[in-house]
Amino acid sequence: xxxxxxxxESANLAEAEFPLNNLPCGVFSAEGExxxxxxxxxxxxxxxxxxxxxxxxxxxxxxxxxxxxxxxxMEAGPEVWAALRAxxxxxxxxxxxxxxxxxxxxxxxxxxxxxxxxxxAEYTDFYAGRHHATNxxxxxxxxxxxxxxxxxxxxIGYNGRASSVVVSGTDVRRPWGQLKGPNDAAPRFAPxxxxxxxxxxxxxxxxxxxxxxxxxxxDAMIFGYVLLNxxxxxxxxxxxxxxxxxxxxxxxxxxxxPWIVMRAALEPFRTATPPRELPLLPxxxxxxxxxxxxxxxxxxxxxxxxxxxxxxxxxxxxxxSAAQQLAHHTTSxxxxxxxxxxxxxxxxGPEKSSRGSxxxxxxxGKEPIEITGGQRxxxxxxxxxxxxxxxQGQGYRIGFGACAGKVVPAHQNPSGAGx
Amino acid sequence: xxxxxxxxESANLAEAEFPLNNLPCGVFSAEGExxxxxxxxxxxxxxxxxxxxxxxxxxxxxxxxxxxxxxxxMEAGPEVWAALRAxxxxxxxxxxxxxxxxxxxxxxxxxxxxxxxxxxAEYTDFYAGRHHATNxxxxxxxxxxxxxxxxxxxxIGYNGRASSVVVSGTDVRRPWGQLKGPNDAAPRFAPxxxxxxxxxxxxxxxxxxxxxxxxxxxDAMIFGYVLLNxxxxxxxxxxxxxxxxxxxxxxxxxxxxPWIVMRAALEPFRTATPPRELPLLPxxxxxxxxxxxxxxxxxxxxxxxxxxxxxxxxxxxxxxSAAQQLAHHTTSxxxxxxxxxxxxxxxxGPEKSSRGSxxxxxxxGKEPIEITGGQRxxxxxxxxxxxxxxxQGQGYRIGFGACAGKVVPAHQNPSGAGx
Numbered sequence: 008x009x010x011x012x013x014x015x016e017s018a019n020l021a022e023a024e025f026p027l028n029n030l031p032c033g034v035f036s037a038e039g040e041x042x043x044x045x046x047x048x049x050x051x052x053x054x055x056x057x058x059x060x061x062x063x064x065x066x067x068x069x070x071x072x073x074x075x076x077x078x079x080x081m082e083a084g085p086e087v088w089a090a091l092r093a094x095x096x097x098x099x100x101x102x103x104x105x106x107x108x109x110x111x112x113x114x115x116x117x118x119x120x121x122x123x124x125x126x127x128a129e130y131t132d133f134y135a136g137r138h139h140a141t142n143x144x145x146x147x148x149x150x151x152x153x154x155x156x157x158x159x160x161x162x163i164g165y166n167g168r169a170s171s172v173v174v175s176g177t178d179v180r181r182p183w184g185q186l187k188g189p190n191d192a193a194p195r196f197a198p199x200x201x202x203x204x205x206x207x208x209x210x211x212x213x214x215x216x217x218x219x220x221x222x223x224x225x226d227a228m229i230f231g232y233v234l235l236n237x238x239x240x241x242x243x244x245x246x247x248x249x250x251x252x253x254x255x256x257x258x259x260x261x262x263x264x265p266w267i268v269m270r271a272a273l274e275p276f277r278t279a280t281p282p283r284e285l286p287l288l289p290x291x292x293x294x295x296x297x298x299x300x301x302x303x304x305x306x307x308x309x310x311x312x313x314x315x316x317x318x319x320x321x322x323x324x325x326x327x328s329a330a331q332q333l334a335h336h337t338t339s340x341x342x343x344x345x346x347x348x349x350x351x352x353x354x355x356g357p358e359k360s361s362r363g364s365x366x367x368x369x370x371x372g373k374e375p376i377e378i379t380g381g382q383r384x385x386x387x388x389x390x391x392x393x394x395x396x397x398x399q400g401q402g403y404r405i406g407f408g409a410c411a412g413k414v415v416p417a418h419q420n421p422s423g424a425g426x
Numbered sequence: 427x428x429x430x431x432x433x434x435e436s437a438n439l440a441e442a443e444f445p446l447n448n449l450p451c452g453v454f455s456a457e458g459e460x461x462x463x464x465x466x467x468x469x470x471x472x473x474x475x476x477x478x479x480x481x482x483x484x485x486x487x488x489x490x491x492x493x494x495x496x497x498x499x500m501e502a503g504p505e506v507w508a509a510l511r512a513x514x515x516x517x518x519x520x521x522x523x524x525x526x527x528x529x530x531x532x533x534x535x536x537x538x539x540x541x542x543x544x545x546x547a548e549y550t551d552f553y554a555g556r557h558h559a560t561n562x563x564x565x566x567x568x569x570x571x572x573x574x575x576x577x578x579x580x581x582i583g584y585n586g587r588a589s590s591v592v593v594s595g596t597d598v599r600r601p602w603g604q605l606k607g608p609n610d611a612a613p614r615f616a617p618x619x620x621x622x623x624x625x626x627x628x629x630x631x632x633x634x635x636x637x638x639x640x641x642x643x644x645d646a647m648i649f650g651y652v653l654l655n656x657x658x659x660x661x662x663x664x665x666x667x668x669x670x671x672x673x674x675x676x677x678x679x680x681x682x683x684p685w686i687v688m689r690a691a692l693e694p695f696r697t698a699t700p701p702r703e704l705p706l707l708p709x710x711x712x713x714x715x716x717x718x719x720x721x722x723x724x725x726x727x728x729x730x731x732x733x734x735x736x737x738x739x740x741x742x743x744x745x746x747s748a749a750q751q752l753a754h755h756t757t758s759x760x761x762x763x764x765x766x767x768x769x770x771x772x773x774x775g776p777e778k779s780s781r782g783s784x785x786x787x788x789x790x791g792k793e794p795i796e797i798t799g800g801q802r803x804x805x806x807x808x809x810x811x812x813x814x815x816x817x818q819g820q821g822y823r824i825g826f827g828a829c830a831g832k833v834v835p836a837h838q839n840p841s842g843a844g845x
Contacts, residue, residue, distance in 0.1 A: 166585035182758040252671020258760035339601040341677035
């Protein structure tokens, strides 16, 4: 697969995140206007709500883009997903007759505000990276018990909080929580002192299911992927997580990239999960390559400082794919719905520089990392985290856009009122 | 508080679940008709959607009852909740002038189908009963480690799966799952062999929040309560729950009663949580009594058999109230939304006969309980579980209606297809 050239010249640059091969789905607003659905192309967003209104884009069962979220397109199913891509490709390809009509629906990305691209139905987060699980397990339970006995048999997951999911650019307020250090006599209620990120990829479920689905069926249910930062309060987590898992430690915010990269755009980058250390039971075995080769990095920018890239890794490091996670999610008969979001789990690689959380990078705070102008064990107020990711094709890239969030100080007095 | 007499004679009987004092909120359909909002009164359901259409019920910001769920009424806020109760009380009270006009909107409960009373936004389940936590902890971790160190300081909770919540009367299919007994060399994929219930009360959140709320504010956010059966696959849970908590073990189904009993109807039955064994931090302290005196029971009816009541307990046994749970839920800044459902956790009392799960009643299967015509350690196919609950006033009761579900056999072959 090589670059599909577009009459939008900025989409043809080798380092462009949004070539015609990509066509990621977002929601944007121009100044003073209501949010609309858009697709990124080069340095522009194409107003696909406007295209559909103008009759330039015709989707079966439409209008599907008359709402500021992509759930209706997802609900319409894979044939509509394919039709959308085919029509947009024809409209935007070099030499397209429709250029003049389409061009008036382009807005410079620099001049729009991006919003949540879809309504999150429910959010599940996994713990499916071998290096991350080993690192964290070693810190929390010792090297001998690092990997729980079930870890090589099922993708361990827990339900997160959909209401906490926010789009890139949303400030993240340092949470309060109940904390108790190992040497404290009693717990106290205080702002989190070990606030952290988790570098993840999120899979967006585009088809509902009832009853159990196979790994192949699960793969076909996935509409696309987003970058995802699972903000984590490590001190709150340490005190609360036994016996029923993380709860408030993960409920402050989960930031996603503004663009959903459709599964179709990632097809050329499929790659297999690593060799199994123990054979999986048949219902979790993969019929083909289900991961993607997506280079990922995390930048940390202190207030009024410059960015340091603190981690570089790749989605192919995961032990379990999103398709395996989704299949496992349905084993109990759990109904899945359009708009469900599955976090991959932290994507750490084998090197120290490829660890996807500060917990791992600073080894629980014992080995602070160097950044431009300082050190970090955990996040400080004013720090901005920026996740980036792209798949590298022959002369083109498939990017996600930045997934950024800034840590703002905890409230002085946490007690507020209901809305 | 005594009985408010109604011209609906069946509402005035001492054992009626739905006297005029109650007015619980549900959704019903008459044969061949679309679902509508209804309120139970005596042996009837009052079609409040019809009342609003006819102009007999006028709610600020209405129509609010033109959809088959109560979320819009909740969203409208406490003044509307109070106005609804006041208007319905006036319309249904003995001697009401409107009797003739209202009477045509009554449908015999025996002739209607009941549906989910509200759209569940997200579902959280707690572990907040002292006796239950002690019993389960003793079985899983030994008597010395029965109560986790955090248990007396925070209401332990985990996020459940909203898509699994179903209304009373829905069959519950025995799940498959990955299982590994303590003596098994490897896990296997098989139908759950230790399928169980958990007797709980569910709190329905009727107001959204951003930021942390106090216990008093949390109490005011609660619209009402339902009975809740948190179906649990104990063998799946035992294998999966470390380190991140229950996942597929709790995702098959969660059954709720068809009626939401509004908080206002329960006011006369407020009672305090038990004395604190350790003082709570200020943000979790209660400004007044936040539990309710609600007698609860569980009936088990085998296929073609007769019912045995296997447990009798009371909601006042909980260590933490729903208001405390909701306040804790917001400590991290987690946004709460209209339609969020909070399960109380299993409500076990101090006696063996007051345990709210078969896991406890049969002590992990070691001491099967006697039922009419047999024994039970865990649930068998064909078993119907019926949860009931009521608060007992002076000559009247506030009931919830039955919360029932029947266990149907596992699929022969679990692999199905996406919808």
